[in-house]
Amino acid sequence: MREKPKPRAQCDVRDDVLSYLADYVSVPTLTKARGDVVLKDCGLDSFGTFEFVLGLEERLGLTISDEFLDARRCRSVNGIVDLLVESYARGRDR
Amino acid sequence: MHEQEEHSRERDLVIRLARLDDHDPGDSHMRALLERPLDWNWIVVTATRHKVVQLMWHNLMRKDLITPALGTGGLPELWTVYVSQMFAAGKERNRLWMANAAEISACMRDAGIRVVAIKGAALIDDIYSVENRFLNDIDFIAKRAELGKIKECMFDLGYSYGSYNYATGRIDPIAHRVERAWLFNNHVLPNFYKLSGHEVAPYYKIQVGYDFFDPFENFDIDGDAIVDAAVPKNDGSGLLVPALADTLINLCCHIYREGVSMVYQDYNVNWQLGKFCDMLAFLLKYDTCLDLDKFVAKVDAEEIRQPVYYGLHYTNEVYRNPVLRRWLDATDPGERDYLNEVRDGSRRAFTSEPFHERLFSLRGVRSEFRAGWNRHFARNEW
Numbered sequence: 001m002r003e004k005p006k007p008r009a010q011c012d013v014r015d016d017v018l019s020y021l022a023d024y025v026s027v028p029t030l031t032k033a034r035g036d037v038v039l040k041d042c043g044l045d046s047f048g049t050f051e052f053v054l055g056l057e058e059r060l061g062l063t064i065s066d067e068f069l070d071a072r073r074c075r076s077v078n079g080i081v082d083l084l085v086e087s088y089a090r091g092r093d094r
Numbered sequence: 095m096h097e098q099e100e101h102s103r104e105r106d107l108v109i110r111l112a113r114l115d116d117h118d119p120g121d122s123h124m125r126a127l128l129e130r131p132l133d134w135n136w137i138v139v140t141a142t143r144h145k146v147v148q149l150m151w152h153n154l155m156r157k158d159l160i161t162p163a164l165g166t167g168g169l170p171e172l173w174t175v176y177v178s179q180m181f182a183a184g185k186e187r188n189r190l191w192m193a194n195a196a197e198i199s200a201c202m203r204d205a206g207i208r209v210v211a212i213k214g215a216a217l218i219d220d221i222y223s224v225e226n227r228f229l230n231d232i233d234f235i236a237k238r239a240e241l242g243k244i245k246e247c248m249f250d251l252g253y254s255y256g257s258y259n260y261a262t263g264r265i266d267p268i269a270h271r272v273e274r275a276w277l278f279n280n281h282v283l284p285n286f287y288k289l290s291g292h293e294v295a296p297y298y299k300i301q302v303g304y305d306f307f308d309p310f311e312n313f314d315i316d317g318d319a320i321v322d323a324a325v326p327k328n329d330g331s332g333l334l335v336p337a338l339a340d341t342l343i344n345l346c347c348h349i350y351r352e353g354v355s356m357v358y359q360d361y362n363v364n365w366q367l368g369k370f371c372d373m374l375a376f377l378l379k380y381d382t383c384l385d386l387d388k389f390v391a392k393v394d395a396e397e398i399r400q401p402v403y404y405g406l407h408y409t410n411e412v413y414r415n416p417v418l419r420r421w422l423d424a425t426d427p428g429e430r431d432y433l434n435e436v437r438d439g440s441r442r443a444f445t446s447e448p449f450h451e452r453l454f455s456l457r458g459v460r461s462e463f464r465a466g467w468n469r470h471f472a473r474n475e476w
Contacts, residue, residue: 046310046439047466050278054271067242069277071309 009088014081020059021077024052037077049074056080065090103127104137105454109412111153112146112367114221114375121157128159131168138173140454142180144367145228151181152226181225187295188224191215194290194298195232196331198251202236203332205247209234209302210324211333212344213372219329221375228368231285231299235336237318238304241283248300253286258297265289265297275470281305306347310439313398315343338380339389345373346405347398353408356438356465362457364436365408373409377417390424399427407433411449438465 018037022030025042039049053074057063064087073083107127110116141150154160163169195215202209214222214229236244255273256265265287268276276284282303290298304317324334336344349369358364393402403425410418436443443464445452463469 040440045441045466046279047275047470050275053278054274066274066277067239069274071278072314073309074278 010081010085013084013088014077016060017056017077017080017084020056021052024055033077039075039077046071053080060084062087101133101136101454103130104133104140105450107132108137108140108144108146108150108367111150112141112144112371113153113413114149114226114371115378115415116153118157121159124157124159125162128162128165128167130166134169134173136456138177139456141367143363143456144365145230146367146371147177147180148184148228149226149368149371151177183294184228185225186292188218188227188229190290190292190295191229191232191298192218192224192331195300196333198232198234198248198300199331199333201251202244202247205243207236207240207243207247208321208324208334209236209244210321211327211335212341213348215333216327216335216341217372217376219331220327220335221372221379231301234300234302235306235317235320236302236304237321239318241302241304244302245283248286248302251288253288253298253300255284256287257285258287258299263289263296272471279308279310279467281308306344307351307401311351311437313347313396313401315347315396315398338384339392342373342376342380342384342389343393343396343398343402345369345376346402349373349405349408350401353404354432354435354437356436356441356443357467359436360460360463360465360468362455362459365453367412367453370409370412373405374413374415374417377421378415381417386420386424389421393425399425400432403427404433408449412453438467 015031018031018033021037021039021042022028025044027042030037030042039052044052049071053064053069062084064083068083068087068090070083073079107124110121110124110127137150138147141147154163160169160174164171164174192215195211199209199211211232212235213233214227215232215234218224218227218229254265254267256267258264259266268284273284280303282301286298286300286302288298290296306315306317307313320336320340323337323340325337327333327335335341352358352366352369353364355364393399403422406418406422406425410422431444434444434446436445447455
């Protein structure tokens with residue numbers, strides 16, 4: 001079954017996250033990753049992931065609200081993208 | 095346990111006093127142990143590390159064993175002074191903190207939030223009294239979606255995130271970055287502290303969580319369902335406590351989390367007899383009230399056989415009590431290698447040292463920490 005195309009905004013966020021991850025772990029080819037990318041496979045442990053998420057906030061000029069700060073949701077690029085999109089949406093609703 | 099093990103008589107005494115189920119008032123085995131001098135320096139330090147000093151002293155008193163302990167048992171009078179004072183202070187602290195827990199619960203209820211007392215606060219005035227269970231803090235579980243409101247409510251009550259500074263007598267705040275790292279990596283909010291104004295227990299320490307496992311662990315549990323199923327505690331305090339099956343799951347998972355933790359291993363605090371006593375005493379009281387089949391169905395639905403079996407297994411290693419048998423058989427996960435595993439996030443290591451040596455080890459803090467968390471946070475920050 002083909003996956004439903006995602007809204008453009010989500011694709012943009014994914015590009016941003018991949019771009020920052022590629023810089024962060026110095027693996028330029030990550031920007032072209034097609035599937036999900038597990039952060040542990042890129043050498044990031046739980047604290048490395050936390051530092052990465054803080055750096056991502058700075059790169060994107062946003063602050064993830066406390067209720068979304070959860071390592072369980074940040075195990076992969078797609079998880080972080082979903083979290084950011086939800087965080088954006090919640091911010092708009094408020 | 096082998097007779098040639100170091101401090102074998104002392105180990106025997108500590109295990110026999112770290113329990114609630116022995117109702118033999120004369121206790122001939124204990125009297126025999128006390129016929130020759132014991133190493134009370136080892137006993138008191140071990141009991142303190144295992145958070146069972148109050149329980150040990152309570153049992154010595156109720157079994158009328160203090161006189162033989164002071165006589166042929168070799169208990170130094172100086173230890174008697176200190177331990178009896180620790181017992182009295184512990185009782186005072188528990189009264190204060192249990193009343194405070196009830197106040198917090200009432201405030202949350204007024205704000206439309208359900209917080210459920212777990213562990214010590216749930217077990218005191220049920221299987222324990224305020225005299226014989228050590229409290230390190232008051233633990234609540236709540237719904238994750240309500241954590242923001244809970245933080246506001248706690249701050250309104252005068253609490254702050256931080257740690258108690260024994261040098262200054264003040265609450266040291268935590269940095270915003272530490273708060274965010276904590277939220278990211280933990281199933282609980284950072285510790286809430288407030289000064290109490292009482293000399294014996296100068297602060298209140300409250301933990302509020304939403305899961306029994308941290309986010310990087312392989313397991314999780316539906317905290318919202320536990321909160322929804324919670325029941326009023328049967329002591330008139332107004333506290334809510336988990337349903338019986340959820341309490342048993344919590345006690346098991348708590349032993350598992352600390353047992354496998356490399357963070358705890360760095361400080362040599364993986365094992366506490368107090369936790370095993372909680373489990374045994376709870377099952378001895380509620381074994382026949384619990385539906386084993388429903389319990390196992392819940393454990394399987396949550397996919398937590400491994401942590402549940404782990405808690406039961408090590409409680410059985412300590413007490414060998416028959417009440418544990420059917421729970422062990424029903425939750426057997428098959429694979430057992432994980433029983434000797436320690437973890438730090440996704441990193442794993444195995445330990446070959448026998449359990450009773452680990453249980454009674456008085457090794458100090460590691461000079462070089464192995465767990466990532468300990469390289470980022472000081473001990474008083476968690």
